[in-house]
Amino acid sequence: MGGGGGGGDGEPEFQIAPMIDVLLVLLIFFMSITSAQVLRIDKEIQLPVAGDAKKKEKNVMNEAALNVRWANSKALITFEDRKYDVIEPLIELLDQRKKSNPTYRVVIRGDKRLPAVEIQRVMTIVAQAGIDDISFSALNKE
Numbered sequence: 804m805g806g807g808g809g810g811g812d813g814e815p816e817f818q819i820a821p822m823i824d825v826l827l828v829l830l831i832f833f834m835s836i837t838s839a840q841v842l843r844i845d846k847e848i849q850l851p852v853a854g855d856a857k858k859k860e861k862n863v864m865n866e867a868a869l870n871v872r873w874a875n876s877k878a879l880i881t882f883e884d885r886k887y888d889v890i891e892p893l894i895e896l897l898d899q900r901k902k903s904n905p906t907y908r909v910v911i912r913g914d915k916r917l918p919a920v921e922i923q924r925v926m927t928i929v930a931q932a933g934i935d936d937i938s939f940s941a942l943n944k945e
Contacts, residue, residue, distance in 0.1 A: 844912065845870035845881055851915035853941040866908045867900065868940070871925050873914040878921040880928075890928050897932030908936035 848870055870881040880887045887893045901907045909929050913922050929937055 844868055845872055847874075848872050848912055848914045849916065850912065850940055850942050852944065854943060865904060865906045866910055866938075867897075868910050868912055869925065869929070871911060871913045871917060871921065873916040873918075873921070878917060878924070880925065894928055894932045897929065897934060901933045906936075907934060908938065909934050910938045910940050912940040 867882065872879045872881070880890070880893065882893055882896070897909070911922070911925055911929070913925070926937060
């Protein structure tokens with residue numbers, strides 16, 4: 804007559820099935836976040852090498868990767884799988900993100916072949932959106 808199901812001696816039984824369900828939901832959630840972030844990185848970009856580069860923090864929820872590739876003597880800006888020839892919509896989008904999340908930051912993934920003027924232009928775009936936390940992506944060895 805013991806309550807809670809079990810062996811009849813009054814001790815509650817440990818239920819593993821609900822815990823497995825919760826773990827599977829968490830696993831799927833983290834896999835979907837990770838794969839979405841990885842897909843937004845342009846594999847064509849050749850990152851510069853910085854010997855003293857520090858490893859990236861794991862907080863990807865508050866940051867966005869802004870890809871800038873050098874092709875045909877022109878800088879191609881890509882953000883969230885969309886190319887921006889006109890920068891005003893990009894500034895508006897980044898501004899909205901910053902307003903909804905004050906800790907929002909941008910990681911600029913600039914091609915090592917980019918002229919410094921183009922990196923400066925991208926930094927100006929990010930600053931016009933009100934974002935002052937900017938990082939650069941680099942490799943620490945070839």
